[in-house]
Amino acid sequence: MRAHPASAPAPAPSSGGPATEAIMLVGGKGTRLRPLTVHTPKPMVPAAGVPFLTHQLARARAAGVEHIVLATSYLAEVFEPYFGDGSALGLHLEYVTETDPLGTGGALRNVAHRLRSAPGDPVLVFNGDILTGLDIPALVATHRSSGADVSLHLTTVDDPRAFGLVPTDADGRVTAFLEKPQTPEEIVTDQINAGAYVFTRGVLDTIPAGRPVSVERETFPGLLADGAHLQGMVDATYWLDLGTPQAFVRGSADLVLGRAPSPAVPGRCGERLVLAGARVADDAKLFGGTCVAAGAVVASGAQVDGSAILAGAHIAEGAVVRDSLVGAGAHIGPRTVLDGVVVGDAAHIGADNELLPGARVWPAARIPASAIRFSPDAP
Ligand code: GDD
Ligand code: MG
Numbered sequence: 001m002r003a004h005p006a007s008a009p010a011p012a013p014s015s016g017g018p019a020t021e022a023i024m025l026v027g028g029k030g031t032r033l034r035p036l037t038v039h040t041p042k043p044m045v046p047a048a049g050v051p052f053l054t055h056q057l058a059r060a061r062a063a064g065v066e067h068i069v070l071a072t073s074y075l076a077e078v079f080e081p082y083f084g085d086g087s088a089l090g091l092h093l094e095y096v097t098e099t100d101p102l103g104t105g106g107a108l109r110n111v112a113h114r115l116r117s118a119p120g121d122p123v124l125v126f127n128g129d130i131l132t133g134l135d136i137p138a139l140v141a142t143h144r145s146s147g148a149d150v151s152l153h154l155t156t157v158d159d160p161r162a163f164g165l166v167p168t169d170a171d172g173r174v175t176a177f178l179e180k181p182q183t184p185e186e187i188v189t190d191q192i193n194a195g196a197y198v199f200t201r202g203v204l205d206t207i208p209a210g211r212p213v214s215v216e217r218e219t220f221p222g223l224l225a226d227g228a229h230l231q232g233m234v235d236a237t238y239w240l241d242l243g244t245p246q247a248f249v250r251g252s253a254d255l256v257l258g259r260a261p262s263p264a265v266p267g268r269c270g271e272r273l274v275l276a277g278a279r280v281a282d283d284a285k286l287f288g289g290t291c292v293a294a295g296a297v298v299a300s301g302a303q304v305d306g307s308a309i310l311a312g313a314h315i316a317e318g319a320v321v322r323d324s325l326v327g328a329g330a331h332i333g334p335r336t337v338l339d340g341v342v343v344g345d346a347a348h349i350g351a352d353n354e355l356l357p358g359a360r361v362w363p364a365a366r367i368p369a370s371a372i373r374f375s376p377d378a379p
Contacts, residue, residue, distance in 0.1 A: 018064025019140045019198060021115050026053065026128035027073030027098060032243050035344040035362045036325065042073040043128040044082065046310055047246065048255035049266045049291050051082065052242060054089070055255065056126060058264035061090050063136035065124060069114045071239040072096040073106035089264075100368050105213030112204045119202035127195030131251040133237035133261050134196055143198040145294045146172070148231035149223060149333055150203060153196040155239040162169070163241075164216045167233055174230035177220040191232065193240055199268035245342040245360065249325050253289030253306040284315075293328075307338075316351070327363065 030042030037045065043053035059066060068091055072079055076097040086093030096111040108125060117123050122143050124136065134153050141149035152174065154166050165178040167189040177193070178186050193216065203223070207213055223230060223300045238260045254260040267273050272286040277294035278302030280286060284298045288306035292298060295312040304321045313326045316334040324341040326332060332343070333351035340357030343349065347361045350369030361367065 022124035047252040055262035069111045103212040105215035105219040109207035117201040125197040130195040146231040149228040151198040151231040153194040154234040155194040168232040179216040252308045256289035
């Protein structure tokens, strides 16, 4: 994969061509991702060695987007110091902060005045927690050719209850929008809102200002009731909502393995990604898309599979870490086993412990070493 070019692109024509503006929704609290999101907003948690948002920004830039407005709220102050004006990514970034969260639709309306697009131009909108191989230009092309007011990227999932259900007719036109369906009767399709839209700019300006609005619960159903044209584009590309720790760890590993495409992975895709300044013992085993960040240490005999080891973390001799995330500066003791676990920043887990799927160790927590040496064969 090629590094992202930093030079500014030529201006796009006003009709046809790529959409050059986007809004990124990054104001959510990331509650389901705690403890990773206690001090860090979800889009800033590192995935494959860089804050997750970097991957989305780089993919948008590669699709011809030049200007992105970040709609921030929770822990808003950390975005700008890291991404600045966006020039390192070849982008022009702006930040708009909601003092009180305005919801997904309210956030869009709140930043609309920063857009330069004309009323008929397409503007991209992205949920800030989606890892996907979406063909962004294809979504824009669908929007232009269908003449829709809003076009939505759709994907299919086995269990749609945690998402917005979006049934479409034979032409791909959206017939209903059911956010987080509760009853079996509501589950009329396995197609869900994949969290990327193209809005005709003028439609954004019709969202009510100054109060919370849910784009999923209010704007989309309201547009449909008013006879607006909402177009769906279903595909089978890679798609993952990184809303839970398990999904976040999976997404990071898939970026490292190259299953999820991103121009922002800081190295070549493969079984492992070891960033400059990390120290890994010769006989330690790293595989399954494991990423070891700068200043982290993986000691002799340790095995790390499909996991993200954040900056300055320490994995001691003989530890086994599988499908887990180990926070910045955390310490995993000798022979300790982690399987499907999230360890908060600066937590300390002593020797010979075993933590099983779903365990969450909060930042700076301490779990003492066991007096009994761990053996996988012990009764
Ligand atoms: N600025 C701002 N203000 N952003 C917000 C706010 C807010 O008040 N609330 C949520 N966001 C951002 C989140 O940071 C996230 O990037 C995005 O909006 C979606 O919010 P989530 O909290 O992640 O929603 P979800 O995952 O339950 O559901 C959404 O995504 C699904 C796909 O993953 C919906 O859009 C569903 O319809 C969709 O299927
Ligand atoms: Mg989400």
